[in-house]
Amino acid sequence: MTTTDPAALADRVADGELRIHELEDHADYDTAAEARRLLVERETGADLEAVADYTFDAEQADPNVDNMIGAAQVPMGVAGPVPVDGSAAEGDYYLPLATTEGALLASVNRGLSTIRSVGGATTRVTKNGMTRAPVFRVGGVAEAAEVVEWVADNVDRLREAAESTTSHGELLDVEPYVVGDSVYLRFAYDTKDAMGMNMVTIATGEACELVEEETPADLVALSGNLCSDKKPAAINAVEGRGRSVTADVLIPGDVVEDRLHTTPEAIAEANTRKNLTGSAKAGSLGFNAHAANVVAAAFLATGQDEAQVVEGANAITTMDARENDEGTTDLYASVSLASLEVGTVGGGTKLPTQAEALEILGLRGGGDPAGSNAAALAEVIAVGSLAGELSLLAALSSRHLVSAHEDLGR
Template identity: 45%
Template sequence: MAGKRSLTNAHLKSLLDHQDLESLERQLTPKTSPPAKHYLPHSTVSQRRVQRFWKGMGKAPHPDLLDDWTSANAESFDGNIENCIGSVKIPLGVAGPLRVNGLYAQGDYPLPLATSEAALVASYHRGACMISAAGGCTAMLLYQAVNRSPAFAFDSIISAGRFVVWAMESFEQFQEVANGTTNHGKLVDVGTTVEGNHVYLNFEFTTGDASGQNMVTIATQAVCDFIESNCPVTIKQLYVEGNLSGDKKASAQAYTSVRGRKVSAEVLIPAHILKKYVHTTPKQMTDYWKMSAIGGVLSGTMGVHGHFANGLAALYLATGQDAACVAESAIGVTRFELTDDGDLYASVSLPSVMVGTVGGGTGLPSQKASLELMGLYGSGHSGALAEVCAGLLLGGELSIIAALATGDFTRAHRKLAR
């Protein structure tokens, strides 16, 4: 990682204004005395254990972290957190409703968004209302797959090649072992990457209505155990994840294929609706989009879009998704076109939306309530949730690009932000 001379010097000056290098070195030296006293870990959550943990920290429970409701309902968090001491409250707003005409999502959906960023809900709200006024967006879930990539080390590339031959011949057995660990997931494919004497197997699963990271990890571990016991080639090292899956990070692999749910949405916005809702024209929108698209390319972003992470993070927090998966989910492409009739065509494509309507945090009380508000809690609704995500982000792109194209962006934040 590189730093410019001016920034480096400014930082050094701020450090050395009040202390010398020797004192800084002492500050950075490891200190083992007195030894740190670790908290005693707890995986089970109950009212009694929460109180005990506060006592173990030597602190009184803070009423803003351990309020009466959280204390009384502590058991509802069991299985979702360790060392529980309470809950954090994030403001929840609602945008929309958003009309979606999808393969799975049909109707008008309220959009619960948990955020502390002023202007975010307002922006997504006007985008959703504009889409709904145009008759709604068309959305299509295209693919679903969640992958896990175990890695194997051998003594030579020859052994690695022999392993790949055996692994391809054994895939049906891998499927049987993996599918025996879950009633919902299915091992459907495997890719191979050979790098010298290392091999990565990229297992792809369908995961039903769950987001599925834990599901595919458990299934892959079972396959790795089978491989370790039955492989005719000596394996020097084996890891259940070799960091090729793209889990919780933006990757070119996910961008060009799929991780989670691949979904696309489009809408045709007549010029008069743009004028009414965002005070702009289709030409202003497409002119700004063209310039911002090149800016994204020049900066090296994964895909071209305005702010996918904003809407996804807020919806993920509200509905109990794995918030860290925003890292891989918030990649994709926004595209605007001026039609022959002078209207605006807009679309978004997202290859890696990691969402579920069962499992994980979706069963937590507040998050379950948010999904129920949308009518999307439980089995049979994950495809609809993915399509709603695409519609939400489409609305967000329309709104932010309109704000930037007209100069309203700064004014909105000055008006709404603290």
């Protein structure tokens, strides 16, 4: 039975006649969302007027959320423009960032302005591969070795099985790991312009059936956490996941002094003592100042999987004071993000706000060639992260961090 009365639907859920996730079976998507809001307002006393004020059809969000009641609105700003010399990104870019942290956009924009004043930043994607690592049970180490040998001899068969499930994904490699009677196979794929987690999961499931048919291995779990998704992991810092991308810039000393109000030597020392030595003492997997700030804000703005900020912010920042031919000192600055998992198609990138943010970048949808838009997005985010690192380290080394927040009232 369908109805256009959200109050009646809320009553039916409250009476136990319907379950809250069944509302779309009895009404259109927006009516179902309104019925849930009414139910939640009755049960909790909350006023959901702002939550209800969204601008897209609720049906558009069906692939992205369950039990929808509305939308969470995060302020979005823009930083830039900045010239980017990348393997995929080329030209001037504005970077949209969604955040609730005051002063973040101002800080990133200061860094981008400094980079722009010296002609822009250079950036390259150095590795690409979205991973999924199933775990298998074997009888012991002899059977484990048998599985490892079979995999090495049959990568082409595994590739054929995996790629039979997708018209875009390509299997790049399968790396085995043995722990006692457990065998982990870390599959890595080129997922083109998609972030690709669903793609690689389906493809790996097909390949696992072949492994079970041809070896003594029994699949225990399609993900054995050697992938490793949405968790801090050294394997991602070393081997990469998604796109590994580095950005760098060389800034003359006088520009550092004029724009950042400090010196190359002071920034380099702050980076060494804070980001390198301090992070090592803390046992950190990331050796950076606040790469997560830019990664998270860019992810929210452009519709990425926000939980993957865990891996995306796994970055190393380097700062080096370099003497030039004129006998003065320049600042070499870089940031290397080992596992930045981004896409420009699928997932949250199809939602209207996020699609518009990708349009700001000129990177909405699939690229030509395939994969170029996602690679360009990774490169622009890396430059934004570099700008954030420059600005914060300059504020710390000049002792302006507190005053900057006070001046901005945040």
